[in-house]
Amino acid sequence: MNQNAHEPASLPVPAADALGASAELAAQIRGAIAAAGGWLPFDRYMELALYTPGLGYYSGGARKFGRRADDGSDFVTAPELSPLFARTLARALAQALDASGTRRLMEFGAGTGRLAAGLLAAFEALGTPLDSYMIVDLSGELRERQRETIEALGGPLASRVRWLDALPERFEGVVIGNEVLDAMPIQLYARTGGVWQARGVGVDATGSLHFEARALGSPSVSLSNEDAALLAQLDAEIDPDIRYVAEVHPAGAAFIRTVCTMLARGAAFFIDYGFPRREYYHPQRTEGTLMCHYRHRAHGDPFLYPGLQDITAHVEFTRIAEAGLETGADLLGYTSQARFLMNAGMTDVLAEIDPADAAHFLPAANAVQKLLSEAEMGELFKVIAFSRGIDGTLDAFARGDRTHTL
Template sequence: MNPKAHQPDSLPAPGPTALAQSEALAGQIRAEIAQAGGWLPFDRYMERALYAPGLGYYGGGSVKFGRRPEDGSDFVTAPELSPLFAATLARPVAQALEASGTRHLMEFGAGTGKLAAGLLKALDALGAQFDTYSIVDLSGELRERQRATLEAEAPALAARVRWLDALPQQFEGVVIGNEVLDAMPVRLFAHTGGVWHERGVTLHEGVFDFEDRPVNSAQDVEFLAEIEVDGEYVTETHDAGRAFTRTICTMLTRGAALLIDYGFPRHEYYHAQRAGGTLMCHYRHRAHGDPFVYPGLQDITAHVEFTGIAEAGVEAGADLLGYTSQARFLLNAGITEVLGEIDPTDTARFLPAASSVQKLLSEAEMGELFKVIAFSRGIEETLDAFASGDRTHTL
């Protein structure tokens, strides 16, 4: 693969070791395309680019999570932005543990371990009773970073943490997934010439490129027919995200699952004006739309279609506990009270904390784009974090 064919001028070039890793992964994907007859569905390409063992974005050794390009990272998440996110999230987590009478926690995709460390400390400070904190993460490199973070920031509680290689058939407790769904592989579809096509990946002179093929699945045809479009249109479906939701809601025999991510309900997601889809890539804190740039070195994401996620959880037998914006969830959970625990006269601490909270809550930042959806079994009432501003009726 010639990397210059997919290298926007605004992106910094990787070093020789990283570039060699990317080329190795690209070679594997090219071979798979050839074996498949010259065409792969996009979700398979995305799966390989993100999760190929040792070479994919989450399977390799890049920094990924951080505050700025200088630290080698590609994007920032809420737990990295402010410790107050975890301190506030701990409140509904503690309430869910108590309401369900369970004592275990499980986090998917724990990143650097910042959220786990923050939750453990905050839950302990709240007096919440819990026994174990399980982490499910495919990346061995990230597991080591998580272990180091926990030992440095929550040494008294790190012994309660364990890493799972496989999911249990049943789980009682609280499941947490922050920015997990957006990293699930998506299928791409393009409406061109009045006909729906599935968009896949092919090779043109050894370079990755898109190629559309007519949709032939009756299930796909039925679903896409419900999207009201006129003219050219590109969008995604979230088969993997729905399957993941069904899995955790089937596994959950008692307790709650809290999923936090950016996205929209179906009627907004498939709006006629969202004609270019939501697929986005992140490299060194720069966002762009080319998924073929440096395979394995950049993040590839798509916004979440939350109606489908809600349907999947309910189909698995769970109750839909609530759905609202991140801003409303955090305000209901008491983030202003958590901020108020910092002395405002200590400007060196208070002003950066207040600035971070503003980013978590602002409609122009993360407050409106990010949503929280929760499922439950064995919890009779909703959580305080959904007490006002619940948007379940919009799904």
């Protein structure tokens, strides 16, 4: 195999042991492709690259979350950026707990545990202590980091946390998922010369993984009625002579249906980057949104260093909303991260820090600016929430709600 077939010169080269693990995962993926007849749909490749036990990006030992490339991380999330994110988010979640008469919280994809630790402490400060805090995370390595972070809180708070290996059939409380949906496998369809094909993964003559298309009528291609209708709509709206890549999110939609079916009473909040359908499938977004992250650098090659880099796509929030509504859950709200955090009182939380204390106030203010700015995370990131048993809305969605755009 040509080990350097996908190696951009601008990216750091992983350590030898990491390269060895990546090569092992690539060999397993090639085996899966061979067993499937020489081709895998892209969502299956993405699943293997991210979640193969012990070797996938989220199930292996890569650091992932952090502030800088030199700490071995690949990207930063809002909880890592500032503790004020958790303190502000807690205000909105506490109101949902009160409105539903529940005292339990479940977090999906808890990262380093920093959000969990911040929320637990914030709930105590707000006078809304939790009965339990459940974490669902596929990564054993991340679970250990989460335990270390949470145990630093001390016994009483840490004792309320437990990790779930399976979801309960019924849950009453509040669910939170920050940057969970973007890491769920997507399917790809590419139109060239007016003809749609499924874009998947094959192996070339040198043994390298590469994109490979298959006709929609092929035995290995599964096209749902919903996706067929989407492609037909794109044909009607976008010049057929334009080469176009469309991403669809069946895994994310299935996840939302599972969570909203489980939710007997309470609310489920999901924070991620993305757009409603009309913006997502814009005629000018011809190559989709698929992106990879390695050492805080973004690039577009999903076959580089399998298992060592993150592979993501923006969320198509209309499909997410439809999936939740199909279960009978209510759509509690949908808005930008900036509007959600401002409605929840982020500027008030920042004001609790003395501006005269420049060593603390200035870094906090800079982080808040990144969380709220349209040029940073404030507009690209959205918050969508579903509920059962909550009358009316919450303060966090009271102004600037965008459900009409879905």
